[in-house]
Amino acid sequence: MANRHRGEICAVLDGESRTLVLTLGALAELEAAFAVDDLVALAERFGRGRLAAADMARVIGAGLRGAGAAISDAEVAGLRAEGGAAGFARIVSALLAATFGAPEAADPARPPPPQAP
Numbered sequence: 424m425a426n427r428h429r430g431e432i433c434a435v436l437d438g439e440s441r442t443l444v445l446t447l448g449a450l451a452e453l454e455a456a457f458a459v460d461d462l463v464a465l466a467e468r469f470g471r472g473r474l475a476a477a478d479m480a481r482v483i484g485a486g487l488r489g490a491g492a493a494i495s496d497a498e499v500a501g502l503r504a505e506g507g508a509a510g511f512a513r514i515v516s517a518l519l520a521a522t523f524g525a526p527e528a529a530d531p532a533r534p535p536p537p538q539a540p
Contacts, residue, residue, distance in 0.1 A: 430521045431490065434483075434514040436502045443486030443514070445522040452485050466523050476500075479511045486518045 425431035431444040445453070450462060457478075459465045474482070477500070484499040504510035 427521055432486075432514070432517045432521050434504070434517070436483075436504055436514075438503075441487060441492065442490040443483065443518050444489040445482075445486055445518060446489040449485040449489035450522070452488070453481065456481050456485075469519050469523070474512075474515065476508065476511075479515050482515050482518060483511065 425433040425442050425444075429444065431442050433440055434443055435441070450465065454461070454465055457465060457468055459468060469482075477496075480496045480500045483502075484494060484496040487494050487499065504514060506513065
């Protein structure tokens with residue numbers, strides 16, 4: 424079971440539920456793969472919302488390896504996800520949100536804070 428407080432997510436790949444997490448080592452791997460200097464630059468690159476299929480395989484591979492799987496990016500590229508490419512995009516999006524944080528969903532039971540005039 425994935426622990427969102429530790430940045431973990433669960434994803435079904437090839438019909439098997441797997442845990443993914445971008446550990447510090449996995450993030451360093453991605454910094455090198457994307458040729459960026461630091462985590463801010465990495466987050467900015469991901470924030471542009473434009474990832475190639477090879478980029479998604481790298482991110483998913485790093486997440487699987489971060490969770491302890493011995494798998495190469497080439498092997499990740501051969502996996503299947505429900506929904507095809509869109510399914511892979513959802514996995515990457517969830518993993519990045521768990522790692523870098525995502526805005527909390529608005530709670531309809533709680534009114535927004537007052538705004539200055």
